[in-house]
Amino acid sequence: MITLAILNQMEADGVADLVIDSNCFWEQAPLLKDGKPASGVWLVTRGGSAMNSPKGYNLHSTVDFYVALANKPKTEYVHQQILEWIINNPCFCELTDSVGGITYDFKNVRIRPTTTPQNFVVTENNLVVKIASAEIIYDIN
Numbered sequence: 001m002i003t004l005a006i007l008n009q010m011e012a013d014g015v016a017d018l019v020i021d022s023n024c025f026w027e028q029a030p031l032l033k034d035g036k037p038a039s040g041v042w043l044v045t046r047g048g049s050a051m052n053s054p055k056g057y058n059l060h061s062t063v064d065f066y067v068a069l070a071n072k073p074k075t076e077y078v079h080q081q082i083l084e085w086i087i088n089n090p091c092f093c094e095l096t097d098s099v100g101g102i103t104y105d106f107k108n109v110r111i112r113p114t115t116t117p118q119n120f121v122v123t124e125n126n127l128v129v130k131i132a133s134a135e136i137i138y139d140i141n
Helices: 002-013 072-088
Strands: 024-026 040-048 059-069 091-099 102-113 120-122 128-140
Touching: 002 024, 002 040, 002 059, 002 072, 002 091, 002 102, 002 128, 059 072, 072 102, 072 128
Parallel strands: 024 040
Antiparallel strands: 040 059, 059 128, 091 102, 102 128, 120 128
């Protein structure tokens, strides 16, 4: 859910004109839409450390932001906007919202850039893919 909270905040902040389920997607198979190569931005969560955190404090997760657009300069622009957003928003006191009838409430959310799995690839339909990654540390209220 922390990835969804981050995605909602990015949309609310107007990062690179991202719109959820239009050009920005959450936890779907990276770079696929309806089983076919697509274009847009995907947020995908890598492993976290929930089992090692007492009482829901200082939970860790890593989110990869996959950017794949037909226009190479636009891909670079969106990738840069995401990196700038991560760097310029190192902390949120609280991220609270409701999505699909599920409410989330995260406190003391910290975001910092981290190593990407592979920063440049090309999809089957020849879209350039850039990846930005962020470590997220947060508390569950």
